[in-house]
Structures are given as C-alpha cells and as structure tokens.
Amino acid sequence: xxxxxxxxxxxxxxxxxxxxxxxxxxxxxxxxxxxxxxxxxxxxxxxxxxxxxxxxxxxxxxxxxxxxxxxxxxxxxxxxxxxxxxxxxxxxxxxxxxxxxxxxxxx
Amino acid sequence: xxxxxxxxxxxxxxxxxxxxxxxxxxxxxxxxxxxxxxxxxxxxxxxxxxxxxxxxxxxxxxxxxxxxxxxxxxxxxxxxxxxxxxxxxxxxxxxxxxxxxxxxxxxxxxxxxxxxxxxxxxxxxx
Numbered sequence: 544x545x546x547x548x549x550x551x552x553x554x555x556x557x558x559x560x561x562x563x564x565x566x567x568x569x570x571x572x573x574x575x576x577x578x579x580x581x582x583x584x585x586x587x588x589x590x591x592x593x594x595x596x597x598x599x600x601x602x603x604x605x606x607x608x609x610x611x612x613x614x615x616x617x618x619x620x621x622x623x624x625x626x627x628x629x630x631x632x633x634x635x636x637x638x639x640x641x642x643x644x645x646x647x648x649x650x
Numbered sequence: 651x652x653x654x655x656x657x658x659x660x661x662x663x664x665x666x667x668x669x670x671x672x673x674x675x676x677x678x679x680x681x682x683x684x685x686x687x688x689x690x691x692x693x694x695x696x697x698x699x700x701x702x703x704x705x706x707x708x709x710x711x712x713x714x715x716x717x718x719x720x721x722x723x724x725x726x727x728x729x730x731x732x733x734x735x736x737x738x739x740x741x742x743x744x745x746x747x748x749x750x751x752x753x754x755x756x757x758x759x760x761x762x763x764x765x766x767x768x769x770x771x772x773x774x775x776x
Binding site: 544575577579585586587588589591592593598630632634637638639640641642643644 | 759762
C-alpha cells in the first residue's frame with residue numbers, strides 16, 4: 544500500500560493568514576492526489592483533485608500543487624469557515640489511502 | 651444534483667455481518683464508480699473499496715477477506731457487506747462517488763470523491 548504522511552498534524556492560525564499543508568507519498572503517485580476538508584460531524588468535502596484542479600464551487604483561496612511524491616495545499620487569507628481538518632488522499636493505486644489529517648484551529 | 655443516502659442498522663453484534671446500502675438520487679448510478687469510506691471515532695479516514703456500475707470491484711486488502719460490494723442499477727443503489735465484525739469496525743461509514751476517466755486503451759483512472767453521503771454511525775457491540 545502507498546502510505547500518505549501529512550504535516551503538520553495540527554496548526555493554529557489567524558483569520559487572514561496563509562496556511563500550507565504538505566502531504567508526502569511513499570512512492571510516486573504522479574498527480575493522483577486529492578484534498579478534502581472535514582468539519583466536525585460532517586462528511587468530507589472535496590477541495591482539490593488531480594493535485595491542482597479546484598473542485599467546482601470551492602473558493603479560489605484554496606490551491607493545490609505538487610507532482611510525484613510531494614504535494615501542498617495552500618489556503619490564502621484564511622477565513623473563519625476554513626477552520627477544519629484537512630486530508631489528502633492518493634488515487635493512483637488501490638487502496639486509495641488517506642493521510643492522517645491536519646487540524647487547523649484558531650490561534 | 652446527485653445526493654447519496656446511507657441506510658442500515660446502527661448496531662451490529664460482534665461476529666455478525668454489517669450490511670449497508672447507499673441510495674443514489676438526482677442522477678444515474680451509471681456509468682460511475684461508487685465507494686465506501688469509514689472513520690473510526692476520533693480517527694482518520696479509511697478507504698474500504700469501490701465498485702463500478704458494471705460490477706467490477708476494488709477492495710482494501712486489509713478488509714478484502716471480509717468485504718463484499720454490490721450494485722443494483724435498477725434501484726440506483728449500491729451496498730456494503732462486512733462480515734465477522736468486531737469492535738474495531740465501529741465507525742461512521744460513508745458512501746461516495748468517485749471521479750474517473752478512461753484512456754484510449756480502456757484503462758481507468760480515479761480522481762477524488764466528489765459527492766458524499768452524510769454518513770451512518772455503526773456500533774459493534776453485544
């Protein structure tokens with residue numbers, strides 16, 4: 544199985560901050576990397592697929608980048624509704640494994 | 651727009667079989683991939699497997715011996731069966747739709763999970 548490692552596991556930030564979350568795969572996954580946002584008690588929501596394609600309806604302050612084994616999710620100008628947990632997922636090969644999550648909370 | 655709704659028992663006894671159904675509304679179940687994901691209390695997400703509308707399946711090897719996915723296109727539903735459950739199978743179970751594509755030689759590529767059900771909490775306990 545391909546293992547996905549996210550860092551940091553948690554971070555504190557303020558409204559307006561720029562936040563960067565990284566995800567590393569144990570082998571190359573090309574661009575088959577997806578990012579999700581999960582609020583407490585809710586289902587995850589797809590933000591970015593294919594490493595850098597923004598899902599329809601997702602604000603442009605979210606962006607994804609990367610190729611191969613190293614990927615980044617960036618949130619420009621953090622908004623109050625962005626405080627949540629973020630997960631990466633590889634869909635290059637089954638099982639489509641998830642990272643351990645990054646919790647973004649208010650500083 | 652497409653909506654998914656999980657249904658099934660919220661309590662399953664140890665060693666029995668957990669059976670869940672996901673009903674698809676607002677769109678056709680074909681030609682799509684449909685998947686199951688679970689989240690244990692306070693933990694991260696675990697991909698269980700997915701099924702194509704044709705019935706072909708992909709399973710997580712860690713669960714493969716106990717999992718069966720099936721699909722009923724006439725009812726616009728797909729299902730999860732997990733046998734010999736233990737307390738470790740207690741989780742919120744989600745169904746979701748997978749974005750997919752196909753190359754010129756017919757190989758399938760998977761992308762993100764773009765539509766999710768609200769999730770159903772399943773507790774394994776006697």
